Amino acid sequence: MTFEQYGNWGRWGADDERGTLNLLTPEAVVAAARCVREGRVVSLAMPIRGATSSPAPTTVPHLRGRPLPQHFMSVDGGDYAAGARAIGAGLRMADDALVVTPHGTTTHMDALCHMWSGDELYNGHPAGRVRSYGAQRCGIDKAGPVVARGVLFDVAGLRGVPHLAAADRIGPDELRACLDAAGTELRPGDVAVVRTGWPLTWQEEGPDGYWAGQPGLSADGGRWLAGHDVGMVAADNAAIGGLNERQLADEGLADDLHMILLWRHGVHLAEMLWLEELAGAGRAEFLFVAAPLRIEGGTASPINPIAVL
Template sequence: MTQRWKQRPEGSNWGDFGEDDQIGRLNLLTPERVLAAISEVKEGRSFCLSLPLDYPGGNKLNPRRYPPRRFSTVRDGRANYNYPLSRQGSAFTDVISDDAVLIHTQYSTQWDSLAHVGAQFDADEDGVAETVYYNGWRGGEHVIGPEPGKDCGDHCSQFEGVEASRLGIENMAATAVQGRGVMVDLHAHFGNERVLVGYEDLQRVLDADAVEVEQGDMLCLHTGYTRLLKSMNHSPDLERLNASCAALDGRDSRLLRWIDESGISVLIADNYAVEASPARPGEGLYASLPLHEQCLFKLGIHLGELWDLTELANFLRSHNRSRFLLTAPPLRLPGAVGSPVTPVATV
């Protein structure tokens, strides 16, 4: 295939896993890394790391994302729920219930695909910026949106025919997403205080807890955010949430460099966006989500958001551990730019 770019973004790894790569740092989850992860299982205990998918509740966290809507399928013009399925004489012998769901793929516990965030970047080296995503895949050609200028108000149901024919979440699902998780317990150090965690803060936590991060590890950040969110019982207090719990400082260039040099395969947090959103003001022309740009666009590092990490983090701390086996494939939904996930940690 013809190379899609003549220059790659500074600090990116485009092409390092092949010109046509669509999974980025997941390439580092080799059989050797999976075996190392399995060796972390000591007790055979498993933890579900997903929120119930009707959390956070409402659409205050993101006005464009709504809770799941469940409804019955239809059989013979009737709701196919508690539906009499067969008859013997005058008696029905069995009934059936069958439902469907309309779900926003990034409403609750989720993965971001590499098609979720791209950038305007002069990949052709002709002085004109193009819409491009990780490894030079093109907006409009490989990540296909609706016809330009189409407007249908606040709802997405009329925007049909959108898909990521490259970088879709199905590529992530096909890898099975299994490896060694490493927990960084920010909440144990900062509590519910709103703190922007930069490189120096992160290093202090890693050193204090003797946490080692190796190439291919799946880094998890416990901030306490989803614990606070669950206490709000589907009615999130946005002002309180925005003033609580640690989040990575995406404007810290040393932190972004460490994310690259650490060799992590994915980056996960129990908060809304992994990084503080909105980010601190930048200088000149800058990304509104700098850590998303670094991870999804430049390095091919998938981001996990709104994971439920508190019970696992507490267990690991009480047992003086930070490592575990993590299995977290998304839905194998072709063309999607994100997906719900039900991660499982085994310790």
């Protein structure tokens, strides 16, 4: 099978723009809800903290050179205390302004239009429809809310280390071992949540340690997950696959994780999650909920993924 023919193209029809999220049928959602046993709710998101003019760039993990989300509480350019707008007798109101470039800066979900090869997006849609005013095909607005069974692949926990090394790549054997250790299995439509522990390096070693590279899935690891019909792949690193010290992937086109998952198989990606609290809960199966903003034609959206235990 050639590179161009490989994957889920045509599986849900020529007009499909949702990929494996089509597997999240009402029956699958009802089955996922059965994972809830305690009613405990855990956020899996990184914080959005202040503006780039504040100390935030030194406190929140992000890729080097990427602008952090900028959150301002301001009215007409004034600071909150001085500029809060009067709305009635004795009442004041503060407004928020938020500027976000999701990729590499905060917890986000990639759309199927984020990466492509040649002149075609996922499922053969024309890449020329991705314009400065938005993607006309496979934008994040086509994904919809994700409600699914989540399965935690705690690879760092399996190895007994706080976090993997920058050069580590996660293959099928370790993914299988995580399932075996948890006594569970993957089902079609599941969200595979992969923990490397890498965000901890920001706390331990600072930005330079975090930027020294990143561990992640190997190409075969990505193919293994795609072969199990996962609905989405989520991870606590910045690119699902690994990165070198220049914050780039070393793989060629055929082995690039974004091409394998987004482009060939229509598997949406969620990146830069915070998984430490979830890992500490000792639960490998849970209800996973994430809703991207309805950004028409967006290549990604910030998300606050939720694990319901």
